[in-house]
Structure formats: C-alpha cells, structure tokens
Amino acid sequence: MTKQVRQLDRVIIRFAGDSGDGMQLTGDRFTQETASFGNDLSTLPNFPAEIRAPAGTLPGVSSFQVHFADHDILTPGDAPDVLVAMNPAALRANIGDLPKAATIIVDTHDFTNRNLTRAGYLENPLEDDSLDAFTVHEVDLTSMTVEAVKEFGLSRKDAARAKNMFALGMLSWLYGRPIDPTIKFLERRFAKAPDIRDANLTAFKAGWNFGETTETFAVSYEVKPAPMEPGTYRNITGNLALAYGLIAASQRSGLPLFLGSYPITPASDILHELSKHKRFGVTTFQAEDEIAGVGAALGAAFGGALGVTTSSGPGIALKAETIGLGVMMELPLIVCDIQRGGPSTGLPTKTEQADLLQAMFGRNSESPLPIVAPCSPSDCFDAAIEAARIAVTYRTPVMLLSDGYLANGSEPWHLPEVDALPVIEPGFATETNHETADGKQEYWPYKRDDETLARPWALPGTAGLEHRIGGIEKADGTGNISYDPNNHDLMVRTRQAKVDRVADSLPPTEVDDPDGDARVLVLGWGSTYGPIGAAVRQVRGAGGSVAQAHIRHLNPFPKDLGDVLGRYERVLVPEMNLGQLSMLLRAKYLVDVVGYNAVRGLPFVSTELAEAIADLVSSLDPTLDTAPSTTEEVRR
C-alpha cells in the first residue's frame, strides 16, 4: 500500500533508553542523516554521569533530542513532539516533558512486571489510561530485532543490542531520512566484526521495512530542507569545533600546539580529538593531574608552543595558581573551561554557565585575564582562534568558556575558507631591546609594546636574550625581582591596563533590533544564544518589540557596551547561574539590569524565557499584551 505523506515544517524527536541501549549513537546517526538531508537542526544529548547505572532504572536513562526544520532554528526545542522510549524507565523519565498530543513510540518488550517495578510503575502505563493524552505506538522492537538478525548466530543478548538500529531504521522511514550515510557508517564502524556489522545493517533495514509495511504507521512525514546559504556544510559538536579551532590557531600562527590535560567530563573529548592529529604537529600530554596539565602547557608556552589546557570547573579551580603564574610571567596560554553543573563535583554531565566569576576572579590578588565565550557549537571553532589571537598578541593566559550544552550539542556548520582565517603573528623577540647608559645592549623581558602593552616573547635558544622570569613581582622593564612598593603598584595597574587594551581590538557590539523602537534589551553570553534568540522571536511573533545582543568577550567588555546598555530602558540578562554577568554589568556600568536565572543543568526553556521577556516589555507599556501565544519555536 502507498502511505500518505504529510508535510511538517519542524519536528523534535527524543530518543530515550538505558545507558547501554546506544541512544547517543542512534541520535547521532539520525542527526547525520538529517544534516545531509539539508534540514537546519540542533541537538541536545542528555546522559547520566554513571557509566552504567543499574539497567532499567531512572538514573540509568540516557536520551538524545534532535530538533530539525525546513527553516533556521536556534534550539533543540523545549518539548519533544515524538518520544522513542526503549523501556519503562525511559518512558517514565521523559513523559513529563511531553506536550499533549505528542507521539510516543515504545518498545513493549521490556514492559514486564519486574522492569515496571524497577522503573517505579505500580501499573503498566500501556494498559491503564495514563497515556490517553498521547498517540502511542506499541512495537516489540526487541523481538523483531532478534528475529531479523537470527541468521547471524549471535547470542540473544548481542542480537537484542541491535534494537537501536531497528529503531533508527523505523524513524528514518517515518521522517523520510536518507539511509545511505548510516549504511556507510555501519560498514566503516564494524569493518573488523562482520557479524556485528551485518546484524546492525540488517536491523537498520528491517526497521525501515517495518515502518513501510506495518499498519502501525498510517502516514509518514516530510520536513523539507531548509534554505541555507550556498557553501559546504557539516554537522559539528562544540568540543569537536573547539579542537579544530585550536588546530587552526596553531596552523595560522605557526606555533606547534601542545595540550596538557587531565580527563574530566565534559572536556575529555577535546583531549581525545587532539590526540588523533599528530600530523598537524599536535602534542597531547595526559598529565598526572589538572595542575600538571596546565603547568606543562605553560612550560611549553615558555618554549614557544601554543600552550593549551582543557578542563571543567573543578579542574580550573586546581589550575588557578598556575594560571596566576601565567598572568605574572605574561606568557600566552589558552585555558578552556567546559563548564558543568557545580559546585564541587556537582552535575558532571549537565550544563551550566556559573564559572564566569571563577574565570574573572578565581586567582589570588589582582590577576586579570581576557575571557572569550562561544555562543553555539560551531562558534567554538572561531572562539578558539580568537582566544589564541588574544593570548599570543597580548602575551597572556586567556580563558575560553564553553559548557556542556555546547560541548555535546551539535548544529550544521557552514565551513569557513581556511585561507580566510585570521593570521596570528607570534612576533618573537630576536634581538636585544635596551641600551644601557654605558652603551651595552641588553634584553629586557618586561619592556612593553606601546600599543598593546604586551611584553616581548624571547624563546630559549635565542642567543643574547637569556633571561629569567617567574612568579615574584618584576621590576618594570628589566624583569628583575622587585619588592619596591611603587613598582608593584605600577605593575598591578599595567597588567590590568594590558588586558583592558584588548578592547581596542574588538568589534562593536551587534544589536539586533529589527523594529528600531525596542525599549528592552536582552543581553546574553555563551551557550544561551540559541534559547534567547528563540524566546526573542516568540515575543516578536506576538507583536512585542525587543532588542537582542550577545557578547563573546566577557573581559574586557567591548568598548561600546556601556552605550548599548544606556540606550534601553530595561536590560534583561538571562544566565544559567544566579546572575554573574549581571553582577559585572552592574558594577562596571551602574546599570540596574534584570536577571533571568535558571540553574537546572539544562538549557533554558525558551517559552518560559519568552514569558519573562514579554512581562518586562509589557511592564513598560501595559496596553501591550505580548505574551507568546505558542509554546513552539517560531520563525524569524
């Protein structure tokens, strides 16, 4: 029979199962298919910190959400239209996020008394009326998978493991996804294990065929490709983009990349990725601890490498003293903080942006350093290059603040022309720079560039420029140890002034104010860019006028930021913390910004944020009702 095909402009699907069910892989493959089909997309993986929590329990549930559309979108979506639940726990853990009329596709195989109890169900939800508000498709995915792959003689357990590919095949049919990329992927991935490869391929195709033949699904759906600017695209996660950005910075500066790192969630993938690219002259050093990771990076920087360390909040706390040494010695160093929920161990696999003040002030004494924050997964590439530019040009540690949402989330990336990427000039010192009264030529390691206030960078191996640096206060110019009170005052101010000078090199703040009459500005930073943009669109869609700006440089701020803030009657600052940027803005500009703060370990729910924006907009003009009328992400 030919089935009906229904057009949709956007869909949000959440794949959920046990941590051992391969939901991340399933989501990732569906995303790749979707990317190559040409939809715009945004993803949100969500997994437990435990590697394998007890099977079938709520803490063991892992999920992957993908939002794809025929137009440009900004977020992985607030609420899934479709939930694929591989067991009772996956259903129970996610049901609360579903809007009415959502579709649930459920693998019935594990709905046994034992598993229902384990998931905390007293009654089987498939048998009572608790799912009446939803469209439920009950499918015994596991049994069908086992049946489909029985020719390969795998154990029942191994055979059942291919059920995620059956589910993927079924969903691929349902949404008209191209299947070639996944077939090629499986062939590559399991090239060395033909049985497993064939079982997965068979399960995947069986899932597709099942979709086409079963009466469970009367219709399939089509989401047309989104119009995109001409060019080459790929799908990319933030951690991958960040790793590539560091390699690009190395190539564009001619400095060999050295990464000193200690494994930590959610930053480890950067270490894994960079360790694969030795061809690019990349050296990765898995250190004995966080402190050694940054120490080795700083040592490498002293020798003329592009020194990088990657970590998350707890690791950054450990690195603080060494970063301070970098501030004192004025050497380039890139410190990547992939923020996660805290304090302490906190929520290792969840996102947060609460390390801003740690980045600003988390060292002893006056220890300023520039801070750069990417706003989307692909932006991590550019932000890494920008961090390197500032570090090398100004001879300073730079903090790059990504987070768990950017790190693991993905989006299509319009690939840049490599030759158009910025060139970074290390400008090493090659000769003496000072003449003494008696005509002797000397090298002064703390004699500064007039424009940038950067000190010269003389590498070991450069004859005549032998010098000693360290953590003790330096005499201005000579760099000799100095305990002189006035010199210390001068040096403290100079280090601050140097970081402030970075602002001279920054572009003006981009403000998006299409109506030109907005009285409210929404100002964000980091990974909230997508959710804020989606909320702003909702408010505008409902007739509200609101301006949006997003800052990438948290220290120093762009020079025009004070003026921008001053142009609006109210400034709303949404942050996944308790108001850290708000605090900095209030302190610096004496502007009474309004915070919107949520620290749930998840990106903002755009609809809720839209309500907050709308409230602020209508508080200035009570005749206006700009409350968003939809809970869906709206078009621009």
Place this chain on the structure above:
Amino acid sequence: MTTTDLPFPGLSGVPTTDEPQNRKDFSSDQEVRWCPGCGDYAVLAAVQGFLPDLGLRRENIVFVSGIGCSSRFPYYLDTFGMHSIHGRAPAIATGLATTRSDLSVWVVTGDGDALSIGGNHLIHALRRNVNMTILLFNNRIYGLTKGQYSPTSETGKVTKSTPVGSVDTPFNPVSLALGAEATFVARTLDSDRKHLTEVLRASAAHRGTSLVEIYQNCPIFNDGAFDSFKDKDTRDDAIIPLRHGEPIRFGAEGQYGVVREHTSGAFFAVEVADVDESELHVHDAHAIDASAAFGLSRLTDAGHLHRAPIGIFRDVDRPTYDDQARQQVATARETSGAGDLAALIAGGDAWTVN
C-alpha cells in the same frame, strides 16, 4: 659518531659551541641572597663550574625551579630560567622538554618543594623518564618559611610547628625515586665539589630523568644535619661510597663492607673481618632490576644521619617520554604527511548547498 659515543648522550640534540666558556659566563648579574654559610652557595659554584664542561650553547640551557630557598637558583645563572610556583617545576619542565628537544633542561627543587607539595609531579616525571635533571636540595627542613619540619626531617624533630616533636615518618628520597621507576638516581654532598661534579656529569650524560639528591646544610634552621659526612673524624665511617663495578667498602681503613643477605635480599653493613671478602656486594648501577639499588638505599639512616650511601644508585637506559612523544608526531607526519586543515574540518560527512 653515534649518539652513545658522545660524552653526553643525554644532551644529544642540544646545539653545542666551540667557543671556550668559563664559570663567569654562567653567572648572572643578580646578587646572590642566601644566608651566609648556606650549602646552596657551594652547589651553585659547582654547577657554574661544571656547565662549561658540557660545551652547550648557553641559550639552550634552561633551569626551572619551584619555591623555596634553593629555587632562587635560576636567577643566579646566566641561562634561560623560570622560577615557578611551589612544587610544579617538574610538570612545567615536562612541557618544555617535550616540545623542545634542543634544550638542556634542569629542575632545581628542595625537600619540601619536591616531596611535599610537588610529590605527585616528581614521581610522575620519574616514571615518564622525561629527559631532564632534577637537583633535589635536601636540607631536611623548611628554610624559606623559617624552620618547620619537612618530609625528610627525622621523626621527633622539634621545630616551630612541632614543639614536642614531629610524629611523621620521613621519606627517603632515593627509595622513593627508585620506587617511582626512576632510571637515574644519585646522592651527593653540597660540600664535596669533586663528587658533586662527578654526579652532575653522569646525570647530564644520562638520557631520561636524573634525580640527584644533594645533602645540603641549612646553617640557620638545621645546622649540622650532615656533619657526620663532613667531619674528618666521622666521614669515613658515615659515607658508604657507591662505585659501579666495585665491592662496597668504607671506613678509614676500609674495614667495613656491605653484604646482601641471601634469604631476605636485604643489605647490611658488616666488619669485613667478619665475612669472606668475596661476600661483599659488588655495586651494579646498570642492573635492570632496581631491587639491589633499593636495598642499598635502605642503608640510609632514617633518624639523625650517621651513615648513608653516597653515589650513583642506578643508571639504566629506558626510552624517554619526550623522545617517544616527538617520535609519534614525526611518524604521523612521515606516514600520512602534514595535516590538511581544510580536509580536517570538512570531515567525512560534509554536504554542499548550491
């Protein structure tokens, strides 16, 4: 000439110079600020006197230190130098040595710096065998913070922070280093210029991490800690000299020797007259197995020092971390060519929109 023929294989890859050098070339213009009589002066003089022997270009030598009295060392040498933070010098030097095969890298540290706050970095540097020499100045006390006990102070030590005596068991730095898979471990004395220089020479010749423990007197806070090794009347009985290939004998008349008990494998000092001379242990610094070196290190007094082996405990070859890390990069480039950035970022799943 092959690498092993060089006088200092540990330094192959570091540019040399034909220009004659002397100790003044290695003295910086900075005023030395240790207390009068501090053992650090003697070590500095020995190092400044020895460095010209290496025949290296001065600009290719780097001294990295941590925090403590001895860590001021780099300021007084006219080479490249970094006076870093407490305990971290081995980690910093690891990054430098790994990225720069053309540098001769030295770490200067103390018993507090290396064994307390920086203990983790020390043991990991040793097991990795990064090509560098670590000079560990052991004065068995905290000098810079004015006299607290250190992790090498004898149990019962009365100090400012332990008015009724410390209750900690001290580290034996040589035992620790051997346990951490060190490939070169030696002990020497600040006051014995000749022996110190000999050990420095051997440590420079060694490719890998060399740990040199230097007994260093702190006349201000722990004066006389090593007097047994310096006093004419006691030193012959106190110093158990380790010389590769020779039976271990000591005492003014060579009347003492070291034997190994067969059942336990432990070492004991004995009167030579009481044993058959053939039973004296012949020191083998190049033994692959470290247990004899470890056993010998246990002849060090744990309390006040009256007796300890001095010399090179262990000197064996093992591939270094930095050589291998660089080799991996070189191999990747040889086999697959230098990386192509555009190809890298495009990956395998790119698509084109027209």
